[in-house]
Amino acid sequence: MNVAASGTALKRLRRSARLIVLAPGPRVLMFRYDIPGRDPFWVTAGGECEPGESFEQAARRELFEETGITAEPGEQIARTTPEFVTPEGEPVRADERYFIVRVDSPDIDTSRQTDLEQAWMNEHRWFALDELDDWHEALYPETLRSLIEEHTA
Template identity: 75%
Template sequence: MADLNPEKRLRRSARIILIEPQGRALMFRFDVPGRPPFWVTAGGECEAGETFEQAAKRELFEETGLAAEPGQQIARTTPEFVTVEGEPVQGDERYFIVRTDHADIDTSRHTELEQNLMTQHRWFTLAELSDWHEALFPENLRDIIESELAK
């Protein structure tokens, strides 16, 4: 694991890898002005005093309408990136996997910013995660999923 950069604000985030019955993973497309489009899993920044697990449960409901326990953390990444608001940060992203019985997603609870920038969502096959024409984050998502499905 890379050392965290103390010169940037630490952005603690919970990310949810949502898997539907056919084994596909949900991703959201961001279209940020001045940047190429990119896709990410559901999730977001932890609120003050919130654990990663609490944030995962909250973000899952807010972004997909699904109420579920996220279970145990399965992965962690520490990317340095620029947020959609333009702030350079040091990420501390914890990943949780949630399986759902259906592929219906409710995005009605998205914030105004999310409504403006999260322009699409779709279910990706494992093959698509390896060979998509736009950026996907985390870049090793297929490996994380395959490792979990093998258990």
């Protein structure tokens, strides 16, 4: 583990691509994570870049693996740098890049998800934008509605 001069552990940088998948309405696709010992939360599709993979390449791969959708992610629309604990329990510093993908059909195929994703991502749903404001479980990114509204005007 990396240790800074002060003796604090440095968190690994986790590069990831996140996809804001929009269907007419607009409605946005979210996946519910249900990890033992943690409160359930919802996130957009996406995940960690593989070694040597660009954010755009990861966006295309993750989109297909998690949703069965083959599409170009378009240009990066946002970047966040949160710190969090991964589902596997590792504290990380994230570099998350966001892309918007528009689809005509709400059909999702989750059969290509990894075993861990299938264990933890036990539900997906299309949220209307109004539902993002006061959903009873955590939604990430917390600025999702404003990101969508800013980039779909």
